[in-house]
Structure formats: C-alpha cells, structure tokens
Amino acid sequence: MKKIGIIPNLVKDVIGVQTRILISKILSYGMEVFMMPQVFNVVKIGNALPPEQFFKICDVIMVLGGDGTFLRAARKVAPHNLPILGINMGRLGFLTEVEWAELDNALLNLAQDRYTIEERMMIRASLVRNGDIYAQFDALNDVAIAKGSFARIIHLNAYINDKFVNYYPADGLLVSTPTGSTAYSLSAGGPIINPNMECLLLTPICPHTMDRRPIVTDANDEIKIVVTDSKQDILLTVDGQDGVLLIEHDVIIINKSRLKVHLLHINNRSFFDILRNKLIDRKDDEE
Structure with a gap:
C-alpha cells in the first residue's frame, strides 16, 4: 500500500486545506499520492492522473468526506477492485473508518501494512422501459423508488422471483443491502442487518396500510417493482444520489451485483462498536 489515491469532497474543503494536510502526512510516511486533475488544480501538491490511469496505478483509495462522499466514491472504485478507506469530515460518518483525530495512527498502520480488508455486497438496479433496459445502476446502500416533492402517495407492485409479494400504496419502496440497513431503511423502520451477511432487504416507506412490513430475502433472489401510477412524480434514486424519473409501467429489477x-479497516472496531458509538450513544447524547 505505497501508492495512495485520494478523492476529497472539495465542496466541504473548498480551498483544499484539509486535503493538503492529508497529502503532506501521507508523503511524510514515505508513500506516494495521486489524484485526478480537478483535485490537483486546487491543492497543487502530489501527482495528477486522468481517471483511467488513476485507478490502475493506485494501491488504495482514500476518501476524505462524509458518508455521501464515500458512497459516491465507492461506486466509482468498485469496478477496479481497489480497497477504499474513508476519512470522516462529516457529522455521522457511519461508513468512514477513520476520524480526523486518528489520521496519524491510521497512516502509520497503513505504511506498516497493518490492516484488514472486508468485502461488502452491492446491488444492481435495471430499469426496464417498454421491454428494453433503459438504465442500470449499482448501489452500496440502497435503491429507492419514491414519490417526488409534490406527489401524493404512489402505488407499486412488488415481486420476488416473479412471485407476487404485495401491492404498496406508500411514499415508496427501498431495496437495501446489509450495509444500507443502517441508512434510509433504518429511518423507514427496517431492521439492522450485520453487513457481513449477504441478503436483500425490501422496506416500504410510510406505507398507508399497517400490514406492509419489511422483508428480508436471499441475496440471490430477484426483486421486481412495477410502477402502476400514470400521473405521479416518481423517482428512482441510487444511494440517495444518482437517479432517474419513472413513468407508468416502468419495471425496476434489483439483483445482487x-x-x-472492498473496505480497508485500520481500527480494530467491530460493526457493533460502530453501531453503538455512531447511533445509540449519539442518540443518548442528543436526549
């Protein structure tokens, strides 16, 4: 792990102050730093590479930002099978491994090859329109089919392995990975799932009937959601970021990707340590 690629959130670090600190610290541990040209143009330190070379040369990708930055970067990094390490600049930082105060210790461990790598499953959503694949997306957390800002409740039909599950009058439906079970799905009343498992989680968003409950199904199953509304503002969103407007009769097919x-772990913290510290203890503090 001697060639470090960095992907910072320059919306939060507008003039690159924290990014330059990170780069300087990486260099002080005898490692090389690489970044894409738009980042180099801000920080003026390290080595600039175009995307096609960036992902070939780097041994590990460091993401400087919050969970949103991490999710966006993870979707870009996943096709290249590179480990990814998150450094938290956000508020919650459930996915990011390292807090800013832990940076020196993390870099020392990385330089001395003291780390582990954990694999997390992703899901793929295929939007089928008029019988053809209109768009495809991969997600680490979740795929949401939900109403827009001004829509009333929407109406969706859900199937698992082509078997009808239920009709959902609701604000929407979520299909989540175990990693995503602590994100939007948790807010919608879904269960917390150990991210080392592989399964699919179907969670209704504010269902308008009390009998619609979250469903956990096998990772190799296929979930199909059919849009039955003709005049509603309905969106398909991926990890709460990328998305597309849906129309009546659109079919969204979600499978294991x-x-x-590949998450790089520097700290010896379990998922339950993170869960307790990030969610439970934070809630106690707020109360």
Missing part, C-alpha cells in the same frame, strides 16, 4: 466494495 457482481461488483463488491
């Missing part, structure tokens, strides 16, 4: 995200 062939891609995986």
